[in-house]
Amino acid sequence: MTNFPTLTWPEADGPQSARWRSEAAVPPAKRVVIADDRTTADAAYRLACEGTALLWRGDFQNARQLLQAMTRRLERKPRKQVGETPLDAFNLHRQAQSQRARTLGMLLIPLEGDYTIPLRRAPNVQQACEEVYGPAGQEPSVVSLRELLGLIGAHEWRKKGVEIPVLQERIHPYYGVFSPVRGEYVDLVARTPLPSVEKAFDIGVGTGVLSAVLAKRGVKRIVATDQDPRALACAKENLTRLGYDSQVELIAADLFPEGRAPLVVCNPPWVPARPASPIENAVYDYESRMLLGFLNGLGAHLSPGGEGWLILSDFAEHLGMRTRDWLLAAIDNAGLIVAGREDIKPRHPKAADADDPLHAARAAEVTSLWRLKAKRAATKP
Known part of the structure; x- marks a missing residue:
């Protein structure tokens, strides 16, 4: 894995690492905690805002609901006042998009080497991952749920046209x-x-x-x-x-x-x-x-x-x-x-x-x- 960025997180038997995937070239988080179905949206949102990533171990569909709840909390924040010029508005808009991507990108999902997701009620994302990441049969990896959902959406657009x-x-x-x-x-x-x-x-x-x-x-x-x-x-x-x-x-x-x-x-x-x-x-x-x-x-x-x-x-x-x-x-x-x-x-x-x-x-x-x-x-x- 030395040729790729790696994500490291704590486990009971010592630190563990896996390949980090990010098509947006986002570096792996330096602080990672384990999260599961007991993790509240408020706690997840607070950790994400602080720059701490959450590696999900619970039900996949619950992770999607958690991401939606985090999104709602992000949207509750008052918008910065639009600048005096259109360029100010554009720069503020991009800053908001960047902050949104950074915060919501902190919820992470594990992938096996064959691109299966080792979580309950997880969808089959193998073809979507192969279209972007290349052939399966590689080492296990970790990806943000937000990027993974983007891959799934792109796969559907690719099929539908x-x-x-x-x-x-x-x-x-x-x-x-x-x-x-x-x-x-x-x-x-x-x-x-x-x-x-x-x-x-x-x-x-x-x-x-x-x-x-x-x-x-x-x-x-x-x-x-x-x-x-x-x-x-x-x-x-x-x-x-x-x-x-x-x-x-x-x-x-x-x-x-x-x-x-x-x-x-x-x-x-x-x-x-x-x-x-x-x-x-x-x-x-x-x-x-x-x-x-x-x-x-x-x-x-x-x-x-x-x-x-x-x-x-x-x-x-x-x-x-x-x-x-x-x-x-x-x-x-x-x-x-x-x-x-x-x-x-x-x-x-x-x-x-x-x-x-x-x-x-x-x-x-x-x-x-x-x-x-x-x-x-x-x-x-």
């Missing part, structure tokens, strides 16, 4: 791969006129949904990239099931593949904030690394007269995290011009939730597909 109306099919997301539940950006790619049907690059393929839309629209050859092995596996499975695997070549790469294409599509994370964990890389683009990388490399990968499609929400602008002038300057500095833009309003429930701390920014949000061309190519007679 997300309906994509423009494809008339479902896309099945993997755990940690950005799910296309917000379909407006997919609609933009489906309706914007194609500059060519010969070839396209899909930068940051994710689930493969945009490659599938381009293939359905008749693009003959698509080269799709991602640096996340889980995303590449997810895209491969989706594209194969949809029958587009012969049109789409998947490549492990940071941004661009070699060569040029008349169409290069990229949907980077929309918020330029630091991810709090590895699985947040699909949501947060720290210092706009992917956005700037795409813009600055686009000209060298566009065929003469070709278009780069940047799909980006202005949510960060409404939060005060960047300005429209900054974006336009970044486009100009990359040697690009804006040939056109398609806009769409979000349809997700939070956009209409007045109780959401970020409601003002969500209500004003617009998602855009920016059609970009290289300056030199655009000015040729």
